[in-house]
Amino acid sequence: MGRTLWPVTAPAPPAPPDDDLDTEASTDEVEPAGWTTSSLFAAAVLGVLLAVVVALGVRYVTAPKADSVDVGFLQDMTYHHDQAVEIASIAAENGTDQEVRSFARETLVYQRYELGYMSALLEQWGFDAGDTDRTAMKWMGMSSRLGDMPGMQPDADVAAARTVTGPAADASFLKMMTAHHRGGLHMAEYAAERAKDPRVRDLARRMAEQQASEIDDLKFAAQRLGVTL
Numbered sequence: 001m002g003r004t005l006w007p008v009t010a011p012a013p014p015a016p017p018d019d020d021l022d023t024e025a026s027t028d029e030v031e032p033a034g035w036t037t038s039s040l041f042a043a044a045v046l047g048v049l050l051a052v053v054v055a056l057g058v059r060y061v062t063a064p065k066a067d068s069v070d071v072g073f074l075q076d077m078t079y080h081h082d083q084a085v086e087i088a089s090i091a092a093e094n095g096t097d098q099e100v101r102s103f104a105r106e107t108l109v110y111q112r113y114e115l116g117y118m119s120a121l122l123e124q125w126g127f128d129a130g131d132t133d134r135t136a137m138k139w140m141g142m143s144s145r146l147g148d149m150p151g152m153q154p155d156a157d158v159a160a161a162r163t164v165t166g167p168a169a170d171a172s173f174l175k176m177m178t179a180h181h182r183g184g185l186h187m188a189e190y191a192a193e194r195a196k197d198p199r200v201r202d203l204a205r206r207m208a209e210q211q212a213s214e215i216d217d218l219k220f221a222a223q224r225l226g227v228t229l
Helices: 037-055 069-094 098-124 155-161 167-194 198-225
Strands: none
Touching: 069 098, 069 155, 069 167, 069 198, 098 167, 098 198, 155 167, 167 198
């Protein structure tokens, strides 16, 4: 279930030329052919400005609207991820199977990272995670309550998971997280195709790929432990 984090800001600029090359061969200062000191300085300044612009994530003059796929996906997936983190926290504490505990810890690390990334994008556009009593999923044309979004687990099931330990906790995690990921996968695939901001499309695409892979991993673990999903 290993995954690769992607940077929130722009990649670092290319490394400068190696100053150690043949430094003892000559003590004379030699300028590259066709470049003057002033042009090199101007190019450096331009590169820094470009890096700053990209790092700030400037993509559009106008931020997406509140009812857009971009904003709706980030707000609803934030709520979705919050429950996944809760479920994973329980398994990391109460589970006993080492592979299951590893899955839970990975979920905690990566979904918390994604929560931070989504929060940063929303804040850049002047939004927050939204009211918890709002109507969700309008951006997909399937309005529902937040707790009824695809993959969301009943509060009673999550509460019950806190009361069990050992193999029962492992089984509870495998069942709930598999169903949770299936719902998240559905949402991510939709946003990957329809979001306007390329950062949101890329985030959604990565989520879809990762959660599809994790569903397979969870299925294999369930088969090994004799858990019926």
